Amino acid sequence: MAVQDVYQRALRNLRISVTDRCNLRCAYCMPEEEYVWLPREQILHFEEVSALADVFMDLGVDKIRLTGGEPLLRRDLPELIRLLAAKPRLRDLALTTNGVLLGEQARSLATAGLHRVTVSLDTLRPDRFTALTRRANHAQVLEGIAALAPAGFRGTKLDTVVMRGVNEDELADLIEYGQTVPAEVRFIEYMDVGGATRWSMDKVVSRVEMLEALGRRYGRIEPVVEESTAPADRYALADGTVFGIISSTTEPFCASCDRSRLTADGMWYLCLYAQHGIDLREPLRRGASADELKTLIAGAWGRRADRGAELRLRLRDRTPLVQIGRLREDPHLEMHTRGG
Numbered sequence: 001m002a003v004q005d006v007y008q009r010a011l012r013n014l015r016i017s018v019t020d021r022c023n024l025r026c027a028y029c030m031p032e033e034e035y036v037w038l039p040r041e042q043i044l045h046f047e048e049v050s051a052l053a054d055v056f057m058d059l060g061v062d063k064i065r066l067t068g069g070e071p072l073l074r075r076d077l078p079e080l081i082r083l084l085a086a087k088p089r090l091r092d093l094a095l096t097t098n099g100v101l102l103g104e105q106a107r108s109l110a111t112a113g114l115h116r117v118t119v120s121l122d123t124l125r126p127d128r129f130t131a132l133t134r135r136a137n138h139a140q141v142l143e144g145i146a147a148l149a150p151a152g153f154r155g156t157k158l159d160t161v162v163m164r165g166v167n168e169d170e171l172a173d174l175i176e177y178g179q180t181v182p183a184e185v186r187f188i189e190y191m192d193v194g195g196a197t198r199w200s201m202d203k204v205v206s207r208v209e210m211l212e213a214l215g216r217r218y219g220r221i222e223p224v225v226e227e228s229t230a231p232a233d234r235y236a237l238a239d240g241t242v243f244g245i246i247s248s249t250t251e252p253f254c255a256s257c258d259r260s261r262l263t264a265d266g267m268w269y270l271c272l273y274a275q276h277g278i279d280l281r282e283p284l285r286r287g288a289s290a291d292e293l294k295t296l297i298a299g300a301w302g303r304r305a306d307r308g309a310e311l312r313l314r315l316r317d318r319t320p321l322v323q324i325g326r327l328r329e330d331p332h333l334e335m336h337t338r339g340g
Contacts, residue, residue, distance in 0.1 A: 002060020003297075005270075005304035011297075012229065012258040013063045014056050016049060017339035018074040019264050020331065024098050024133040026122075028161055029195050029335055032324070033134075036331045042265040046076075048284055050083040052262065053090075055293045059301070063092040065118075067339030069264075072101040078112035085113025094118060096159070096339075100137045102144025106151040118157040118186075119145050123167045124177055132166070145181055156183035157244075162205045163190050171210060172217045175243050186232045186244035192312065192320050193272055194335030195327065199320045207233070207247035229256045248272075252309030260301070261338045269338050270300065273308025273321060277332060 002010035020038050022030060044052075053064060064084060071077060084093055094116040095109065102119065109117070121141060123129050129138035148156050158178055162168055171187065178185040187210055192199040214237075215221055224234035224242060231253055232244030247253075261269045266281025278300050283293060312318065322333045331337050 003301050011060050011301045014061045015065045015067050015261045015339045017067050017264045018071045019069040020337040021073050022070040022336050024135050026133050038265045044266050046080040057089045066095045069336045070098050078108045081112035081114050099141035099144035103147045106147040110151040116155045121158045122160050158183045158185045161188045164203045164205050168205045188246045189249040197320050197324050204249050206250045207245045229258045248309050254307040254310045263338050270304045271306035271308045
């Protein structure tokens with residue numbers, strides 16, 4: 001049985017960052033050109049990740065998502081996927097990527113046993129992509145997405161961070177592109193976490209606004225009724241096309257959140273908004289037993305009372321969560337380090 005926190009939220013879903021490095025510089029995540037990177041000797045080896053995954057699964061985790069930074073930058077990543085995919089208790093093994101390297105790696109990821117892929121795609125326009133990411137890799141991203149179905153992947157998702165004045169006019173275009181991939185598009189409200197140091201509430205396009213805009217284009221939109229702890233509320237168009245909206249900023253889902261995050265150097269965070277993590281690398285490398293690690297993790301989760309997004313929503317004067325000075329002092333506060 002899964003261990004529960006003080007609000008009876010089960011420990012089910014673990015996001016594992018395999019690297020803090022990224023080959024893009026997205027304005028809402030990594031707006032600076034230079035960053036303080038985690039020391040390589042502190043990065044968990046694949047065998048260490050696998051050992052921690054076993055401990056988490058003993059406590060109820062049955063879903064793992066590999067993240068970054070950009071996870072496809074991690075050398076020999078299919079080796080880790082093979083280790084994790086071989087675990088019979090793991091029901092879902094997914095990966096989130098920016099897609100730049102996906103075209104050349106899709107088949108090896110599938111062969112290794114990866115179940116699903118989510119690709120970040122904020123725009124279909126190459127000029128906007130370059131402005132957002134400060135890199136000219138848009139064609140590579142589309143090639144990577146196109147490589148998924150031939151490699152055997154199903155259940156593909158496309159994640160779009162919607163920002164006012166940037167890409168809110170592409171919602172329908174992205175849904176219709178998703179129909180061709182095929183992939184389910186998930187629109188994400190712009191969040192005030194990590195490197196989003198230029199965030200402001202007036203740049204947030206709410207779920208209500210998105211549904212209104214899409215309703216004007218497509219007519220009646222029906223909510224998909226389902227029991228799920230997934231972050232997206234899902235909706236169906238009249239032709240059956242399904243899309244999702246993750247409304248973490250204006251309508252948080254803290255009450256059902258079963259996610260935690262393990263950084264590439266073994267810091268465990270119980271909430272996306274958490275300012276402090278729990279070091280699992282140190283006891284692991286010191287030789288702590290699986291039972292000792294289990295006690296540490298279960299105890300921390302049992303005390304978990306985090307409702308970070310809800311607390312942020314209550315603020316009257318809401319500014320970015322972390323300023324650039326603190327990010328430079330503690331890179332673990334960056335979303336590209338903890339696998340947003």
